[in-house]
Amino acid sequence: MESPFGFETLFHLGPVPISRAVVTTWGIMAALVLISWLGLRRARPDGGPVQTVLEILVGTIEDQIRAILQRDPGPYLPLLGTLFLFVVSANLSAILPGVKAPTSRIETPAALGLIVFLSIHWFGLKVQGLGGYLGHFLKPNPFLLPLTLLSEFTRILSLMVRLFGNMMSHELILAILIYLAGFILPVPFMLLGVLIGVIQAYIFTILATVYIGAAVGAVET
Numbered sequence: 001m002e003s004p005f006g007f008e009t010l011f012h013l014g015p016v017p018i019s020r021a022v023v024t025t026w027g028i029m030a031a032l033v034l035i036s037w038l039g040l041r042r043a044r045p046d047g048g049p050v051q052t053v054l055e056i057l058v059g060t061i062e063d064q065i066r067a068i069l070q071r072d073p074g075p076y077l078p079l080l081g082t083l084f085l086f087v088v089s090a091n092l093s094a095i096l097p098g099v100k101a102p103t104s105r106i107e108t109p110a111a112l113g114l115i116v117f118l119s120i121h122w123f124g125l126k127v128q129g130l131g132g133y134l135g136h137f138l139k140p141n142p143f144l145l146p147l148t149l150l151s152e153f154t155r156i157l158s159l160m161v162r163l164f165g166n167m168m169s170h171e172l173i174l175a176i177l178i179y180l181a182g183f184i185l186p187v188p189f190m191l192l193g194v195l196i197g198v199i200q201a202y203i204f205t206i207l208a209t210v211y212i213g214a215a216v217g218a219v220e221t
Helices: 020-040 049-069 077-095 107-138 142-181 187-215
Strands: 009-013 016-019
Touching: 016 020, 020 049, 020 077, 020 107, 049 077, 049 187, 077 107, 077 142, 077 187, 107 142, 107 187, 142 187
Parallel strands: none
Antiparallel strands: 009 016
């Protein structure tokens, strides 16, 4: 098994190398867009099973955001809902033959962490304004400003490393078991991997929601 820190280039777009993880990510995004379009292109009150599943999923995510932020989830639902759907799809993509979960490669969790980092400050500035948002960095004590700024980076780093570490370690253990015991014994571990993938997507989204909530003044961290 190659290093999860490596960069497996498949082809180039001009001078830009495109890795396997990026291609898999594009495939997952295309699949999510297609499923959403097929399920909602003829939305109606008595929609089909795909529409029903999507409505339940969106409603559940909406309730979770509302419970954490204690405010209208509408402005945050597109970002956080998309994050959850993508992360859970990326985590579970490893069950497909020949597909490696892009979240088990360092560049994908790093990109997701960067998206969350930028979103935190975007929503903070949008809700509190420039003065109010910059002022919260001085609380509870202006002398703690360096530590406050450091915490902004470390919590995003921990978010990235948590997702990457769990998915990479599961993929590594599964590869070792297949090598030692063939394809039958690892089946329970593959089922466990499905559960791990869903839980990690949930944790990633909930933590992103909490961090955004802290930026907009909805929750304390």
